[in-house]
Amino acid sequence: MKKTQAILLQALLSSTLAASTCLAVAQQGPAAPVITIYTAGSMSGALGAITRQYTRETGQPIQLVSGPAGALLDRIEHSAKADIFVSANMAHPQRLTAEGKAAPTVVFARNRVCVAARPDVGVTTGNLLDKLLDPNIKIGTSTPKSDPGGDYAWELFAKAGALRPGATQTLEAKAQQLVGGAVAPQVPAGQNPVKYFMATRRVDVFIGYCSSHEPTPDTTLTQVELPPELAISADYGMTVLDSQRNAATRDAVYRLALYLMSPAAQSVLTRYGFTAVAPQ
Known part of the structure; x- marks a missing residue:
């Protein structure tokens, strides 16, 4: 992982689970909130496989909303409910970060x-x-x-x-x-x-x-x-959107975001033709 990517990921980590230093995926209870991911359409197949895997392992319900990343950015900026945004470029999530609407943007995958x-x-x-x-x-x-x-x-x-x-x-x-x-x-x-x-x-x-x-x-x-x-x-950027969440929901969102950067999740990306950024 390049130095800049490591710095961004560290910033994401430090701004997330302030009360929790454990990076392991925790089992979710039956009342776990649905996490909504807005994702570029080109990533929907791979991300669908990853999130289904995560749900099987944790019970965490996840909703994927896919489409053109520019159109998704417009929806998010007009108050659409999204917890995580995965774009086919870095500019769109970085814009949300710069506007104070999202956590630091990290490189999620390469294409x-x-x-x-x-x-x-x-x-x-x-x-x-x-x-x-x-x-x-x-x-x-x-x-x-x-x-x-x-x-x-x-x-x-x-x-x-x-x-x-x-x-x-x-x-x-x-x-x-x-x-x-x-x-x-x-x-x-x-x-x-x-x-x-x-x-x-x-x-x-x-x-x-x-x-x-x-x-x-x-x-x-x-x-x-x-x-x-x-x-x-093409570098694909990922960020976590700031919103009014309770502590349990916030932790669930960031646990998923960290899982998406894990070797287990990144290994799935390679099967769909992407280049992983996390160590394999």
Whole structure:
């Protein structure tokens, strides 16, 4: 764990269980309060597995609310009830920390940006930029500002422009913002949006994350790593929201937050394509 991460985590610890120095997970009673986690949609699969594991071990009920992290931040700032916030970037939870609405923000996990494509498109790491700039290739992205995934796509476009003059403007003009926005195209219930837009030929490639919602990667699409000159990493931030809680609820929230940083929880992240930050 990097020094800055260790300092942030220490600050989180010191601001939490003031009356308790035990970091072990305690069993919850039958009347344990429900803990609500607001989480970036890309983390919902892994975090769902972790919290189900925690509930089995402790009996602690947990509610996950997932969606675009920017939209979740807006809800929290407008008084939505959340105990823990996990974002696909550091900026959103750090904003809550700076506003005095949350504890120090820590790096919860790391991710990378990848490009998903139908196999027939023939995208590889070596030809990725050529394919993205091909006028016949349709590009899908998340929505910038509302969803960090969209912000990372625009960061990729900026890097492309540094390599090839005019590429940034070309890619921004081609990109279809299909998920994560306030208004998004309809997707049939139960279907994965990216797979649906690929299958219906609305897009040929989609710029997203290397992680997955399932521990078994989807082999129906090709996932391509970005070349080194275009590579983008994504740090996921976590913070505990300040709210009017009794002592028992406060301790329960912080016990869960500490568990999320434990090797037992972090080992689950790797099965979903994330990079853990806690020692394994």
